Amino acid sequence: MKELTLNVMQIREIVSEDKADVLRLLESTGVFQNHEIKVAEEVIEESLDPAAGYHSICMVNEENRAVAYACWGPTPCTEGTFDLYWIAVHPDFQKHGIGKQLLEHIELQISCSGGRLMLIETSSFSDYEDARRFYARSGYRQIAMIQDYYRPGDHKIIYAKNFVS
């Protein structure tokens, strides 16, 4: 594991030069499938446009390289509801609270802009067990499960957290 100098890490909006690093970090987690990485690529490209309905942010190391990525935005056709679409930390930088910092950064943005509700959807598969534990630790509660959503035996689990405005 690399030595971490977390004190110099920063969270910022992604720029087009980050795309390769972000895709590599998503791949390196071993959790996302090829078609999901492809979706991520489209999402990153779209979110470079300020007019896009969502934001892609990253945490960068001292060399200004992305080591963690998150994508979130207002849920269409709602008032004050937001979705966390992606959150991932490069394996070399996991277990240092980076995901927590990213998520808290997003939650602050949401609650400061009058957001009421954050939703996170994930899979019931064992690959996502760490992610589910992370959401539970972060104050998200499971509010729904859609059986066999992704494929037979692979359910969608929906987590929610309310913000007081």
Place this chain on the structure above:
Amino acid sequence: MKELTLNVMQIREIVSEDKADVLRLLESTGVFQNHEIKVAEEVIEESLDPAAGYHSICMVNEENRAVAYACWGPTPCTEGTFDLYWIAVHPDFQKHGIGKQLLEHIELQISCSGGRLMLIETSSFSDYEDARRFYARSGYRQIAMIQDYYRPGDHKIIYAKNFVS
């Protein structure tokens, strides 16, 4: 109420000339808000492209004018799951089983193409009570509710129906 000649009605994919009729029928239901009609317009335009990931279909009267509209497609990142995004019947043509015919047409397409699961999301608001009753009558069961999803007090209700392949 207009006299109906249901026997000459047909279901077909929409074409660009149907757009105005479909938007008018959505407005005439009185259920959809302006921003939803705007979303519908974008969806209709996108679905005219065969490469779009979803289908817009309509039922037309003897003058080849759209009197009912539905939009559905495979749910991204799933295998065999489909979403019904829209279904609406012009008020002059409601209570004649047209919605049922449209929905059954879609279900047949889905099950013939190996679909396993159809999902429908709707609001808990009283405006959608007829729609919710229609889904229940059509064999959909409520599998989840996301409290305060659309706005405070306006919950998202998710319905599901399984198809045996």
